[in-house]
Amino acid sequence: MNGLAMFDPVLLSTFVEVARAGSFSEAGRRLGLSQSTVSEQVRRLERLAERRLFVRDTHRVALTADGDAMVRFARTILDVNEHARRYFAGSAKRQRLRLGASENFVRSRLPSVLHDFLSRTSDVDLELTVGLSDSLFDLLDAGELDMVLGKRRPGEARGQLIRRERMVWIGTHGTVVRPETPIPLVMYPPPSMSRAMAIEALEKAGLAWRIVCTCDGLMGLQAATLGGFGVMVQPQSMIPAGLIELPPSPMLPDLGDVEFVVASATRHPRGATAELTEVLLRH
Structure with missing residues (x-):
């Protein structure tokens, strides 16, 4: 992975939703995205991480060990991102x-x-x-x-x-x-x-x-x-x-x-x- 690469919160959010739903199609339905868009965003995150995050077959989607670790990191990053957004949105009005x-x-x-x-x-x-x-x-x-x-x-x-x-x-x-x-x-x-x-x-x-x-x-x-x-x-x-x-x-x-x-x-x-x-x- 490029040492300067940053994990896009959009990709992380999609990834977490797939992990939660256990399905690309169900994650797409919840996010209002097509299944192909969800798949492409997960592939982009995997390329950034240089790790395989899901094991896919025709019946299920399961997290790999690296995928399980990425879920924890992704939730932390998304939480911090949301706290920062709320802080600065509130500060602008104060x-x-x-x-x-x-x-x-x-x-x-x-x-x-x-x-x-x-x-x-x-x-x-x-x-x-x-x-x-x-x-x-x-x-x-x-x-x-x-x-x-x-x-x-x-x-x-x-x-x-x-x-x-x-x-x-x-x-x-x-x-x-x-x-x-x-x-x-x-x-x-x-x-x-x-x-x-x-x-x-x-x-x-x-x-x-x-x-x-x-x-x-x-x-x-x-x-x-x-x-x-x-x-x-x-x-x-x-x-x-x-x-x-x-x-x-x-x-x-x-x-x-x-x-x-x-x-x-x-x-x-x-x-x-x-x-x-x-x-x-x-x-």
């Missing part, structure tokens, strides 16, 4: 959605949003990037994301408004902020919006502060705050488990509001991007 989301949204509302989204469309492969809003907007501008669920300050124009929410100081039941010491802050690294809002509020109030813990993940910030390192800042509805909104205090000035928005890479989103945007605006 959409890819590159979604960026701020971590506090991911840990709070995103699961229910995605559940509602998938109930409306199931032909989407999701690529989820979690990060700080400003970093996500940079990726959106660079064409590396299709849409972003992030935050903006009131008055900024970027994205469609989902909702507005108050930012709050967060700590534990035992958190005490002492006026004689700088306020200990547990913060994301720049360009975190919550970090900037906290520092701006403290500077405006003339209060001393220092960063005692920096982490780019909310779980790390939560752990440090639970451990008593300091206080952190989050939207009011997204306070991590085990932490509380700290009561009003002259040492903890008002932080103002933040707006949650959805922004897409195009002015008029289509397909999965438009579908998820609609879900978010209704959620």
Whole structure:
């Protein structure tokens, strides 16, 4: 057999049907082919394999030892071929959605949003990037994301408004902020919006502060705050488990509001991007 020869799936399919039917004429009937066409296709496969695959006489068709081996190989090849066909046929119809989301949204509302989204469309492969809003907007501008669920300050124009929410100081039941010491802050690294809002509020109030813990993940910030390192800042509805909104205090000035928005890479989103945007605006 030529080392570069390939077994044609059409020939293999005909061969398997003959082996199953035990007859060239019956195989032809099942395949909608003439007996002569079935015979010719089997002969072509035998020439490719350089092996005799059937013992033929006037009464029956029986597999040779090589024919028995070929049945096993043929079924494997045909199964793989069918799986590949189905995979690529399905992939051609599926959409890819590159979604960026701020971590506090991911840990709070995103699961229910995605559940509602998938109930409306199931032909989407999701690529989820979690990060700080400003970093996500940079990726959106660079064409590396299709849409972003992030935050903006009131008055900024970027994205469609989902909702507005108050930012709050967060700590534990035992958190005490002492006026004689700088306020200990547990913060994301720049360009975190919550970090900037906290520092701006403290500077405006003339209060001393220092960063005692920096982490780019909310779980790390939560752990440090639970451990008593300091206080952190989050939207009011997204306070991590085990932490509380700290009561009003002259040492903890008002932080103002933040707006949650959805922004897409195009002015008029289509397909999965438009579908998820609609879900978010209704959620």
